[in-house]
Amino acid sequence: MTRINDKFAELNAAGKKAFVSYVMAGDPDFDTSLEIVKALPGAGVDIIELGLPFTDPMADGVIIQLAGQRALAAGMTLNRTLELATEFRKGDNTTPIVLMGYYNPIYSHGVDRFLVDAKAAGIDGLIVVDLPPEEDSELCIPAQAAGMNFIRLATPTTDNKRLPKVMQNTSGFVYYVSITGITGAAEAEAVNVAPEVARIKAQTDLPVIVGFGINTPEKSEAIAGIADGCVVGSAIVKEIGAGKSASEVAAFVKSLADGAHRA
Template identity: 60%
Template sequence: MTARIERRFAQCRAEGRAALVTYTMAGDPDPDTSLAILQALPRAGADIVEFGLPFSDPMADGPTIQAAGLRALKAGQNTIRTLDLVRRFRAQDADTPVILMGYFNPIFIYGVERFLEDAKQAGVDGLIVVDQPPEEDEELCLPALRAGLAFIRLATPTTDDRRLPTVLANTAGFVYYVSITGITGAATPDFGQVSTAVERIKRHTPLPVVVGFGVKTGEHAAAIAEGADGVVVGSALVNAVRASLDEEGQATDRTVEAVASLVRSLATGVRSVRKAEAA
């Protein structure tokens, strides 16, 4: 499955630009609307989609994504239903890489071997599991790699050069650089520092480096795209979902388009930056 990720980054490099990676929460605000949003993302310009696994205690996430997870859980979303949404998405889109992002607890409860088998069959390409450090690679990372799923690791501003080789040892697909110290959606990154950090990470790995946390607008996306191989946007899209809901927290006829419109703006920002290495 990692081949789909590699092909997508190769395509972006051939086009002389960074990739746009978008995050939405599975099942938010309900399964059918969540699927419609997921299907709309590539059409609006997303190159890779991250799909959140709802969890009741998302310690790395800010209030926006916490609330999205609670909305999804309230609507009955669980791991089985999330994999089913991926399967339904994959039936119409054979090319866009799908990354599941979340925490180990739901996977552990589901059963690691069963989860990896079902995820691969559904069409998942990779995993981001934020509470699985390298010291615990035997729990999930190495089994995922053996199953053909990329295990994508996070690097942060506090990941120094001594720690970085350990973090990168079994990373596949791409490296996700968290541009701020803190939770998702909490602040806007220092774009100059981001470029320096990406350069440092790339001295340690040939993998693409994508940057997320705090990217909210097309202008932010363009600034990140100057120095990174990809730009991740999550909380801003989840906020677009929330802002479109009615007083009872239900989807409206504006919900899917609210997300797609923002993605189009972000894609325009990313595509406005021509990479120096372009042929």
């Protein structure tokens, strides 16, 4: 059992949907980023997705790409990202943290060493967007053996033949990408997403969380209403990129979380 499993059990018992927020670690700098991350649980965030800055983020749109560039320019690394999680854990030992990024920095760090360091930093799950199920032996299976969830993405192009393969070693929750394309590219529509969520739920008992294209409290409520929760990333990162303070970012996040929790 991880903090992620515990959180969903708690939400289910309360009849609530999950609100997941994504922020890029170290954007715009370490101290500001840590202040923002610390403010997220109080703003209603159930699970924190912490972006790992990378030089070639192929799944990300311009908003998150720029966030990664700001973080890298400020000296953010994998070690510093884990340090940020460690600092957060000093004041919060219950909110789940999912590290989201690409395999290259993890591979460069060394998988065995990374898993030890990530676990010590209080990371509960991983989303590694460029590792398909065919590569589960690289990181997915070792991560789960180390006590971390490995969360897989399903998309509108994941057909019924492919879906069981995607689900086979997934744990924690399934992240359904509501649109084709990169982050921040289009808006999610509940009427289109609902049948896809049902299709995934027919293949797994895991919670299905929907992300990409959610940018208002109304959208957050609508999408959470047809899934087990929703993820907001680009809209939050845009506020950070505009130079908003941690308290201003938290107020915006709270409006989105409140929407999801009304569902």
